[in-house]
Amino acid sequence: MTREETETSGEDMMIDDPKPKIENDFNVHYLRIYYGNLFPYTDIHKWLSYGHDGKHPGCDEYYFGRREFSFTLENDVYLRYKSFKNASLMEAAIKSNFPYKIDIGAVYSVDPDKRHAYAQSGTNLFTPVERELVFDIDITDYDDVRYCCSGADVCSKCWPLMTVAIKVIDTSLREDFGFKHILWVFSGRRGVHCWVCDAKARRLTNEQRSAVAEYFRVYKGNENNAKKVDLMGHSLHPFLARSYVDFIKSFFEGELQATQSIFSSKEKYEKILGMITDEDIQADLRGKWENSARSSLSEEATSLLRWEQLKKALQSKRNKALSLRTCVEEIVFTFTYPRIDLEVSKQMNHLLKAPFCVHPKTGRVCVPIDPNNCDEFDPLAVPTLSQLIEEINSGGLRMDVDDDDSDSSLLGKSIKFFRSSFLEPLLKSCKEEIESSYKTKIAKTKDSFSW
């Protein structure tokens, strides 16, 4: 049951049935119930153990215990370097602290808990050894190109920017980099996180992570430059070309025009004119648009028309300057291409919020997103803490999430997706790897006995 907040167009608030309204507030009481009954401890533990469950002789039983977690408690108290030997200890710690936020860090060379015991002067023995390749995309990084919201808000008009970002990055991670075990997660309010969990990805060095992040980087904006995307050269790199043709071009010319109307006002179109390096073209278009300011067309139609005019004007002068050739693409990229937070991806020791946490400001659960169906994802329909509590209160639901992950519960669907699309294939591949490296090790020791 969802309740719609008052829309800006002033519709009446719709109430589905006359139950007492539960505040959508996030509070410790609800949080306790969530962590007491709903948080999928076993699944998270299985994921982060990457197959090292002790059942195979090649397992490293201490692997999970070397992973860093951090808890943010009430009043911004921050506890770092937490580690747990096994799932029950992790569960016990969460249930005694009820953290507002749980972050997952790297797997270190020794238990983060015991790092001081290993400190030596000169050489540092406490170092990260494995860590997922992660990405963080936050819609506030697009504030200069979205006109419906700004800051912490997000709506159905600007969320599609995240959808496009997921499609572009996910495709590239699989096609270009060959990664397979990728988890996309809603950040709880206004963005998405991506966890690449292949063994190869977990073992990347900081330099290599940085390289992947830079490969994805196109937007280089700050308040000092009017033109924030510079695609020099005579053609686009195949990755950018594919992203353009498969995803962002049609998004720009379709949905974006409808939701953002990026040409409809002087302030808006001046920003775009500033990206055209030819002053004649700028003046020409400016003249046309100022004159048609009071036309009877809708905002969307106006925008589309002006876009066509712009493309035509650039087309005619294409051969005059190299910078004009890629101008159309540059404008499209500026408004639609993914903007990732480079710092998050570059370092192994960077902590990132765990999936299935609850966002303190919205009360929404950080649920996984299916990249193959990301068009369907609606951030405003994600279960909130109070909805989950209400569901429990209305009774009749079994609390044991390890049981059949039924589609009927709000959270069950997400957990089921997590298990079937991500966790199971991942664990299968991990087991294979553990087995094969164990076999190699055995073979090697056998060889050394040969005379």
Place this chain on the structure above:
Amino acid sequence: MEVIRSQKRTVSNDVVSTPTLPLYLIAPHMEVRLEEFELFAIDRLRVLKGVSDGLARARNPNEMDDLVETLWKEHMRLSNVSEMINKDIISHFVLRLVYCRSDELKKWFLSMETALFRHRFRLKKIEEQRAIVGEFGLPYKAVIGAELESLKERLGLVARSHGQISSDVENIYYKVPFEEVPDLVASRRVLLQKGFAFVAGTQLVSLVVTQFRSHLSKALILTNRKWTTTIREREKDRLTPIVEALSTSYLGPDYSQSNEYADISLKDIDQVSKSSFPLCMRHLFEKLREDHHLKHGGRMQLGLFLKGVGLKLDDALAFWREEFTKKVGSERFDKEYAYAIRHNYGKEGKRTDYTPYACSKIITSAPGAGDHHGCPYRHFSEDNLKAALSRMGLSSRGMEDVMDKVRNRHYQLACTLTFEAVYGTSCDTGINHPNQYFEESQKILKSKTPAAPV
């Protein structure tokens, strides 16, 4: 490597017949004379410090190529090629001992040696480059046949996206895991497919440099282990002191003998302090005039500087006396301070003629409360430094550049930029010594107004 004292050096035939760019994969079997141990290392260190300077000044790759070529010729060249190769190898391995001893030293050495290798590699012809790739034993195969056909169009797009419009697209491509060429991936200079990068022959440098760096990084860890467990103790009377001194050595002139540019007289000293002193000395000088006193660290730093600048002993005594007697009286001055000044000039005690402090020493000093010595770029707060710089006449733009260097801990470059801003000229060698700053400044000022005192 065996270090010996004899005059002759025997080079065993085990020396790998490397091309002119050694990879330093294994320590060579050769005997090295003790003097060469130190001298070769110092020469190589000059090269590495030059590289460091070039990188800190954000020189582009072509400029770095030229810089490396110049530095190498200047410091590493010997009469015959095999001697040069030996010096190259010996000096590298000696510096490994020096720079393996802490994380900070390792990081610096790794960066500089990698940069040095990168640019020396770039200067080689393509056939030599291919040979070097082979030497690393890299298993990468060239892409051929049907696979190449299916990639050709996109490979062309990649090349064109970086301005290569020539019709002969690079015809040899190697299929390499993308992790091996991070810089090519980052700049989108390669095509990626299913985790592999397609590296052109002309991009080999990236592959090789990654290998070099990775190998050296591991080697430094092993060297450190050997050093701490056996070598340091075993060599404590012979090689260890040399090794320990090398990483902090200053490599320029010591300014213990002042020269013609720098004879200053007491009557000019105030003017000269404003026109030619580097910020550290100007600050000490101003404080001395203001407080009529300086603590020990300040007396040493300023006193020796003035000696290097050409202040004679009698003038020095008069100068310090003039100030100190305003505070402590002439009797106390003679009793407590005059001796130390004479000592600095080598007229007392063991009569060592002390040399003025170089920047490296000043930067690593630790001024405490009431002290005014040290390096302002390091030891001043940002606000105080900006105030001092504006008193020296820097514009806000110039100040930003200087502060940028300071924030990145390039204190000497900050001082160099100040110098360049004040005198409107470039200082390519960089400032390494306060007396160098003074001399260069005097040169410039004298060339502008030859007659008048500056």
